Amino acid sequence: MPTLSATELTELRQRLARTQATVNWNKTQINAAYQAVEDYIEDHKLEISAAIDTATSPIVLSNPIKKLLVAYYFVQKALRDGAL
């Protein structure tokens, strides 16, 4: 299971903290949260890839395109109203 590097975690923490008027978590807690998301995505990325292939059949999107697709989806989803 890949571990997020210190540099990757720094970037993620900074991006999140900049959006908040108040930050009520510490580095250890938010690092663990990001690693949990990383672990879940890694565990399920083949399922996501297969679901995309089924949806786009007969064309098969490349892996870099699938990564961007999923990334943009999550960015938009985070900005929509309502629960995650």
Add this chain to the structure above:
Amino acid sequence: MTTHRIPILNWATKPDVSGNVFVEAYDVKASNDVWDRLVTIFNDTSTRLGLAGGFTIPKNYVSAPKIIVVWTATATTGDVVWDFDYRAVGGNDAESLDQTSNQESVTVTDTAPGAAHRRLEASMSLTAGNLAIDDEVEFEFFRDGTAADTMAAAAILFNLLFEYSDV
């Protein structure tokens, strides 16, 4: 006996080249866009971020030197580790301003405010005998983002003060 405090951030202040220490208008991080004076931001990283500078020891300095850190944050949990490395250089044609090491390194760990943007004050005592009237103090002031620094937000530096007694 009088205790004095003088600001030591001035024209000689320079952030390091990391890109994670920089001057910013306070209203970027503040919730109410009223006080838009400049502050220095020390980002949340896992490294040691520095701000270099210098000041002169005043004519009425006698004892009890300290560095006072006035800061705040949007975070309400976690600790910040502040370090102050310095060398005091005195005399006329006697000592070099280009020495290879610091004279003393002091540190303090301070906790994030109970509510975002509350004024915080942390102090570090210096060795009194290291300083003399008219000395040029060369310093580097750090946020040490390694293990003991747990605050997951930028530290907002409002002021850095030299405190001393005239007795």
